[in-house]
Amino acid sequence: MIHESYDTVPLADIYAVLAYYLHHRTEVESYLSERERQDATTRARIEAEYPTAGLRAKLLARLGT
Template sequence: MVVGTRVPLETLIAAFKPGQSPEAIHESYDTVPLADVYAVLAYYLHHRAEVEAYLSERERHDSKIRARIEAEYPTDGLRAKLLARMGT
């Protein structure tokens, strides 16, 4: 997370990779001060390998958690069950 906001580092980098400017990113996530957007992007550009490794590890971790939750709480037929409860 960018300090003082609920915007994760991953979100800003994901916006930057396809070519959004720091100003456009700031407009999309206006709770992040423009100076902080520049700081995050500068850090990313200077430490790309480390940040990419961190992002990959986060994705692996998130995938494991997602799989565990989906196994524990399957969504098979969930829509039908909800519609049945609503009486439709």
Template sequence: MTIAIVAEKTPLVTDPYGVVRVAKTRITLDTVVTAFLEGCTPEEIGEQYPSLQLPDVYLVIGYYLRHRDEVETYLAERQRQSEKNRRDVEQRFNPIGIRERLLARRI
């Protein structure tokens, strides 16, 4: 008996904002790779994110392992953009004293 060896397509898509997501979920590549690097098994990642299918988690981790440099470059750029967004928001909306201002509104 022989089995047909078929190449599986990596279940990654880029949304209109340039964010890479897994299959038809809202889970990002960042999320899966970070969990994997923190020591989670694919099964644990699947349990943490029930919208992911276990075979997709394995395929995404395999993609990361085969394309580590590209993925790490992408992740670093996402981190830089995230930090820029945080600075922009903090500049527009000063976070210092926000708790006090919000509590004062309740009275």
């Protein structure tokens, strides 16, 4: 199924990634959790620095819709 969706990726590479994940599941999950935490922190900082309240309405008003 993965290969059908990403047919430019060699099947051997897909198997290699799956094997790596299965052998290093804890490390991969820890890495992904840390990335999600960092992403949430970055998003919160950006949203605080550049508030978007009413932005959609302003953009739609400019388009005349």
